[in-house]
Amino acid sequence: MFQQSVETSKSVLNFNSHDAIARALPGVGACVAIAGVAYGLRMLPGVHDFSPMIIAIALGILIRNTIGTHAALTVGIGFSMRRLLRLAIILLGVQLTFGQVAETGVRGVAIILAAVGTTFLFTLAVGRLIGADPRLTRLIAAGTSICGASAVAAANSVVDAHDEDVAYAVACVTVFGSIAMFAYPLLQGALDLAPRDYGLWAGASIHEIAQVVAATFAVGREAGDFGTVAKLTRVMTLAPMVFAMAAFLPSLGDATSERAKVPLPWFALGFIALVAVNSVVAIPPAIKADTSVVSTFLLTMALAAMGLETSIAKLKAKGMKPALTGALASLFIASLSLILVRLT
Template sequence: MNALARTETPILAGPSQTRRQAARDDRDSARLLPGLLLAAGIAAPAFALRHLPGLSSFSPMIIAIVLGIAFHNLVGTPAAARPGVAFSMRKVLRFAIILLGLQLTASQVAEVGATGIAIIAAALVATFTFTVRLGRLIGVDQKLAELIAAGTSICGASAVIATNMVTKAPDEDVAYAVACVTVFGSIAMFVYPLLPGLLQLGPHAYGLWAGASIHEIAQVVAASFQDGQQAGEFGTVAKLTRVMMLAPVVIALGVAARQRAKSSRAAQSSPAAPMPWFVLGFVAMVGINSLIDIPAEAKAWIVSLTTFLLTMALAAMGLETDIRKLRAKGLRPLFLGLAAFLFIATFSLMLVKLLG
């Protein structure tokens, strides 16, 4: 009889468990809503502000993190919003990075050619390695150095926040790294168009150089199209190819973090760094976009949605950033960002001149 009761109990409790789970889901959704609305409420004006004179060259992601930092330090992030803000920085970000894969196809990568891909990959690896090692030499925290390295060598703010899913650096480190890649990427955006004639670079070579070395996609587009349509189109494709390399870099960093955690005595009581499976989703979306012809209208909508979700994630990052902690970092990370920018610019130019 007791055995029968034990076997029947889970069956009888099923509907009750379902109702309790539904109630918990409702409570979780209600807890997330204030933070999600706040992050979206900052992301929306960031899109609008980029249409103002002087701000059109900045991505809405950059504007959003500035607005988020200003709100947090002048007004204060409400306690009720914190769960939704944290959700935006993690779950929303992962989903946006997966959708980012729909902006690239295998055929676009093929247009760059084997030599172009080799130049982009070599510049990325060399810059990342140089930045991390220089950071160690000048006393910059390893996690912050890795974020600056990722943002400089791959794709600016998007790479910084994607890399942080593995490095787990403080939000102030993320904000500092985003600031570095924004400042020096913006300098490149204005300086690069002055150099093709001086450096004797044709449209193809200049586009490849811009795509292989400038930080943000928007900055590459702005700089490369200054030298004409051909340079602009090739620079954009080269940059998207560089974005594709986000996947192996983040996976490699995840594996390295797991190995460090396993070998550390302090990590015995804490879980190892998670494998960034969302990056595999990014690769899967590239494959889908390569095999399926997505209508232009749908693709434009997806691109806008992806940018908005990334902007929400950066707004959430700003809402967790304390300026006092940023100041405490000092000028050494800024110097590291400058050195990384100069390295990728000169190293990639050398490769373009020799091989491109």
């Protein structure tokens, strides 16, 4: 059913005609509505620390598995999941500069790169060892090692997994990232890390940007500022990682194991280009702020669309092996980052 929906989306997503636009509008409108509700729910007590993306995919799953989704929404859902997602990731580049990497310092960059690369490979190895689904394992590896839900969604552009896999991976990074968000400030008392070291540890290991902000500013402004910069530096590895997945990971097709049969993620070049522009041109803060709002909202729409295509029955069929993979990966990146901070 899902594959049929995707093929239908691809066949009509030629936006050179008014008819194609009209076909997409209902689904896009539904994703806009869910994203708007997700932003509204964030205003409730206890929900503010969760990104609107997480709330949106949860709402989408709830709608899909209770009242269902009408066939008229199929085209717009597909458009939101793919084209709007890629546009959102490109726009993320406006928030980053190569100067932020310099602020992190050679030590910080080395720790972040080591944590990202090693955790990605560790997650693939663990997933293979315990027999977790390989596509789902790759999504969990990207989300855990880089930046949570955004990385999961971006990685799926080359993994090409089912939306249930995306939802499962997002759930993993949300649950374990949230645990870290509450646990890190408590552990700080026992570890007695300097504020910048604590910020580096959190920025190099906690999954979502919002989770890093919450965990670091709970300790103090210096830890919060440095943790945010460290996390943004980690986000900058998103584009190279997606390219590496496309170029070096073997195909998961049934007929062949040849490499790199997936299309190259060209949207990642747009991301890098905007980072470069932002590094050499003084983009006004107001424009950067507006772009951040647009990018986050588009990502929220994309995750809402994925939720609308997600079946809970299929999620249950995945079993606990992927969840165990995500738990071990999260524990690994937290431990490795802390060890590297301590040793250096």
